[in-house]
Amino acid sequence: MTPRRQRMxxxxxxxxxxxxxxxxxxxxxxxxxxxxxxxxQVAAGEAPDGRAYHLGGMxxxxxxxxxxxxxxxxxxxxxxxxxxxxxxxxxxxxxxxxDQGVVARGRPDANGLFxxxxxxxxxxxxxxxxxxxxxxxxxxxxxxx
Amino acid sequence: MSAVPIRSRLWRAFHQLGxxxxxxxxxxxxxxxxxxxxxxxxxxxxxxxxxxAPPDYLQGDSFRIIYIHVPSAYLSMGGYVLMxxxxxxxxxxxxxxAHGVAVCVAPLGAWFTALAxxxxxxxxxxxxxxxxxxGDARLMFELLLLFLFIGYMVLxxxxxxxxxxxxxxxxxxxxxxxxxxxxxxxxxxxxxxHQGPTLIREGGPSIxxxxxxxxxxMLAGFSxxxxxxxxxxxxxxxxxxxxxxxxVRNLAAEAAA
Numbered sequence: 001m002t003p004r005r006q007r008m009x010x011x012x013x014x015x016x017x018x019x020x021x022x023x024x025x026x027x028x029x030x031x032x033x034x035x036x037x038x039x040x041q042v043a044a045g046e047a048p049d050g051r052a053y054h055l056g057g058m059x060x061x062x063x064x065x066x067x068x069x070x071x072x073x074x075x076x077x078x079x080x081x082x083x084x085x086x087x088x089x090x091x092x093x094x095x096x097x098x099d100q101g102v103v104a105r106g107r108p109d110a111n112g113l114f115x116x117x118x119x120x121x122x123x124x125x126x127x128x129x130x131x132x133x134x135x136x137x138x139x140x141x142x143x144x145x
Numbered sequence: 146m147s148a149v150p151i152r153s154r155l156w157r158a159f160h161q162l163g164x165x166x167x168x169x170x171x172x173x174x175x176x177x178x179x180x181x182x183x184x185x186x187x188x189x190x191x192x193x194x195x196x197x198a199p200p201d202y203l204q205g206d207s208f209r210i211i212y213i214h215v216p217s218a219y220l221s222m223g224g225y226v227l228m229x230x231x232x233x234x235x236x237x238x239x240x241x242x243a244h245g246v247a248v249c250v251a252p253l254g255a256w257f258t259a260l261a262x263x264x265x266x267x268x269x270x271x272x273x274x275x276x277x278x279x280g281d282a283r284l285m286f287e288l289l290l291l292f293l294f295i296g297y298m299v300l301x302x303x304x305x306x307x308x309x310x311x312x313x314x315x316x317x318x319x320x321x322x323x324x325x326x327x328x329x330x331x332x333x334x335x336x337x338x339h340q341g342p343t344l345i346r347e348g349g350p351s352i353x354x355x356x357x358x359x360x361x362x363m364l365a366g367f368s369x370x371x372x373x374x375x376x377x378x379x380x381x382x383x384x385x386x387x388x389x390x391x392x393v394r395n396l397a398a399e400a401a402a
Contacts, residue, residue, distance in 0.1 A: 007237045015319055022323045026334075033335045035281045054280075056336055093274030095203060103273075103338055120273045123204070125343040127211070127352040133202030 036103050039082035052107045055084060055114055056122060061098045077102060077114070084108075088116040095121035163240050166392045169383045172376040179373035186366030194359035201356075210268045212360060215344070216367035218261035221290055222325045224254030224371065228297070229322040232315035244311040245386055247318060248301070249378035253371060255294035262287060265339075273338055282331040283339035286324055293321040307386070 001009075026033065036056030037047040047053050055077055063076035072089045086104050096102060101122030106115045128136075161167045194212035201208035228250040235243035265284070266276040278284060297314050304310035332341045344350045350357055387393045 004237060004239075011233050011237055011316075011319055014316060015322070018320045018323045022327070026327070030335075033282045035278070035335065035337045038336070093272075095272055096274075100203075120275055120278070120338060122338055123272050123340050125341045125346070125351050127201050127208060127343060127356050129199030129353060129355065130202040131199075132353060 038079040039077055039084040040079050042084060042108075043082045050107075052105055052117070054103050054105050055086065055116075056101070056103045057084075059096070059098050059100055059102050064098060077104065084114050085112070086114045086116050088119050090117075090119070092119055093121040095123065163238075163242055165242055165383050165387050165390075168242055169380055172379050172383075176373055176376040176380075179369050179376060183366050183369035183373055186362055186369060190359050190362035190366050194356075194363060198356050198359050204272060207268060207271045208356075210264050211356075212363045214261060214264040214268060215360060216364050217257045217264060218287070219364060220367055220371050221254055221258035221261050221287070222328060223368075224250050224257060225290060225293065225325055226322060228254060228294075229318045232318035235311060236315040236319075241311070241386060242383070244315065245382045246375075246379060247297075247315065249375055249382050251294050251297050253374055253378070255291060255298070257371070258287065258291040258294060262291065278338050281338045282335045283328065283337050286328045286331055290321075290324055290328060293317075293324060297321075 031046075036054035038057055039055070041047060042055065047055075057077040057079045060076040060078045060083060063074075065074045067073070070089065071091065072087065073092065074085065074087045077084050077086055086106075088104065088106075096119060101124060103120045103122050104114060104116035105118040105120075108114045190212065195209055198209070200206050228247045231243045231246040231250065234240055235245075235247060262284075265287075269278075270276050297317055300317055301310040301314045304313065329342070329345075331337060332339055343352050344360075352360070384393055384396075
């Protein structure tokens with residue numbers, strides 16, 4: 001083998017080794033790399049027990065209930081399979097709304113109510129002007145009975 | 146058209162790209178074109194994106210940071226791949242000029258990575274409600290990319306001999322390239338606060354045409370701007386590496402005369 005050939009093989013081996021070990025490492029830390037758990041994962045007992053975690057999903061339409069006297073708000077997070085009720089006291093992000101993505105950090109109490117100490121809004125990958133969003137919403141309403 | 150077969154012409158082009166005086170002159174000729182074109186595209190794209198494009202139905206005007214954030218993030222990853230490929234070519238073929246390209250890309254890539262992280266945070270506050278979330282895979286691996294660029298530069302600094310620095314830092318550059326696909330797929334492999342890809346996804350871009358066109362113009366403008374800076378830096382790097390050669394001395398004598 002020429003020295004150049006040797007260097008080529010070395011670079012290829014280094015790259016292959018790094019890809020392999022990165023793949024194994026990421027697989028091993030799979031759960032730690034999850035930023036949030038969906039209500040379905042929580043129902044399946046995959047969420048960490050006894051410490052705070054992030055719960056993520058969509059805000060169920062018509063589920064937001066604001067307590068008139070305080071900053072407390074109750075709503076339901078859904079992944080369209082399972083749901084989980086959430087309670088939170090504090091300022092909500094501007095993009096928090098029904099049918100929008102949300103991430104809540106906290107832990108469930110004994111009754112299964114998720115007590116959040118932080119609420120973040122999750123945005124999706126769709127970008128469009130207001131007129132098109134309106135037209136889409138109207139079209140959707142037209143289809144519904 | 147000359148009668149020379151295409152194959153040998155390509156081979157000659159490859160060899161010419163290994164010749165410092167040739168690349169020095171090539172970079173000098175390309176730089177003004179890249180500079181002019183990038184300024185025009187950036188001006189048109191910025192005006193189109195920041196003024197003419199409609200606001201987003203949900204985020205309003207804050208979405209407009211996409212016109213800086215996405216090109217920066219794209220160049221941070223594209224820059225790293227360029228640096229790693231150049232370093233690998235330099236390592237395998239002992240081509241000093243290729244190491245020089247990697248050296249020039251590193252600080253540019255680091256700055257665009259920093260810009261992507263900073264603009265992402267500025268956008269994250271009004272959108273998510275936070276500047277930064279530890280534990281989000283996309284954010285973590287992009288931060289790791291910044292450390293890889295900085296690590297490459299710091300590692301080079303620890304060697305007195307340039308040849309040794311070239312060889313060792315090239316391996317770090319190659320090792321780190323595994324991070325680039327991880328950054329891209331992080332939002333699909335794991336649940337993240339960062340949303341999924343808008344441009345490179347199944348079913349085409351999920352952004353309307355009147356918002357997409359200025360983004361594509363900005364992507365082209367940023368890329369040419371990157372190329373312009375790279376040409377200027379590469380000229381400097383070549384002069385530094387070749388400072389003892391006759392052609393550089395002649396060049397200096399011409400400039401002094």
